[in-house]
Amino acid sequence: MAKKLRTRKHAVVLNRSVGGDVGITVFLSIMGVFMFLPMLYVLMQAVKPLDELWMFPPRFYVVNPTLKNFRDLFSLMSDSWVPFSRYIFNTVFISISGTFGSLLFCSMAAYALAKIRFPGRDFMFNIIVKSLMFTSTVGAIASFIIMSLLGWVDTYYAIIIPAFAFNLGLYLMKQFMESNVTDDILESARLDGATEFYTFWVIAMPMVKPAWLTLIIYSFNGLWNAGASIYIQSEQLKTLNYAISQITAGGIARAGASAAATVIMMAVPIIVFVVSQSNIIETMGTSGMKD
């Protein structure tokens, strides 16, 4: 390994000018500061005591960090009309059931699309790729009509069930299976009399662990960050993100508590990403579109 790296460095030196290196470092640093400062500011705001939040001129960094904002947040939560635990339950319930369903539906369909030849396969995959080219806003009104016809308006179904058909998740899973599940293994399993469901679940799925981790994370993040939805009117069905946006909307008096809430909300996706980064990058290795 060490030897390999050295040959690589050698090739790098061959084609690299010092000026270019300096330019790139400067560019990356400026960009890095631009990306990182607002995130840092949220953290700072979350631990600032009241007098530092309201000082003039405003100071970027914190001098006497405190956890008071987090305590305020929890007392604000206990004042809410619906018990706050209900919002937490809603978000956790929606995120987990939606993620579970999309993992099952997407990987099963991805397996068939990637590894079985059948009439209509390319056509189906083609539509799914095309669907990545527009946002769901395009069909939002019609979706609402469909939801009302189904009687799903103001129920969990309206959020969870459509999440099962997660097009990006299926796309990434299918691409990954195509290049990481070898046909020989499937062929010999089939010759041994294994059913397609068996080869899918017992042979293919363990081979694509990075892809299903990625799918779980994408689906979970999307649902975790879901805010107000046009389908949900009842207060007791609303999500954590919505409840927190209400706290934030409480105005400047709650600046500290709302920063604390933002920190809690963003901690979850960031921690999940840190833990699974290498798996996600591995999955993205096959994400390319071949015409």
Place this chain on the structure above:
Amino acid sequence: MSKKNVVSAEQHAVSRKDMTKAQWTWHEIKRNKVAYLMVAPFMILFLMFTVVPVIMSILLSFTSFNMLQWPKFIFLDNYIRLFLDDDIFILAIKNTLIFAAVTGPTSYFMSLFVAWFINELSPRVRAVVTLIFYAPSISGSVYLIWGTLFSDDAYGWVNGFLLNLGIIDSPVLWFHDKRYVMGLCIIVALWTSLGTAFLSFIAGLQGIPKSYYEAAAVDGIRNRWQELWYVTLPTMKPQLMFGAVLAITGSFGFGGVVTALAGFPSVEYAAWTITHHLEDYGGQRWEVGYASAIAVVLFAMMMGANLLIHRMLAKVGQ
């Protein structure tokens, strides 16, 4: 077991010749029943909640419909009204095109160049830098912090900073000033835009075998720019296509950030996009036919941009 399979394969080969194409297709469909069973749960939901809504929007765009009475067919009237009689829609198109033309390519090239620059860092450093650039796009509503940084009063950090230096003598209304709102929203959009495409580029770059670069160096590639154009980009073309699709979809569908930071509607409609217009007529006024026409225009713009960029990317490395 395996013997039986071989026999059936032979029967296959014989029988194909005696069948018409339709018969053969039907035969293949029956033989692969289980494949249809496997795609069915996904495809049914996908059709119901993604494909059918688009088709319905197209059909409804030729009608006048208020959700109470049966839709009335009015053919192109909605489109005529949109383009000839709705000044705010024309403004929305203009703003959407500006947003898309600035944020789409900028976020795309930012993703590509940052991914390319960090590619030569050691794996551990690269992981940290990746996190710094990627974090804003997955942190949900964290972009609201821009509203605090650029708040209207003197307690906003930017106003406070500028007041203190004496550059301005009264607070600037940033997100509620029509001169700044577009620019600021574009900056916030860019800040959250290093997402999936960025990760895809990182992975694509790491997947290029080192031998390609060594061979290229032998063939006379002398600097990193030539390397990028002749080796790197052509090799990762599939990732470039995928990233472009996501960048286009993201930049044309822009709207949520504006609503959250600049209000609905933004001051004098200065940052009003097609998404907002759609929300206004579909979600608030219940003019479903008219809103569907807006949705169809947005859909056509996204698809058109995708086709155009697809053609352009086909020329990379030539």
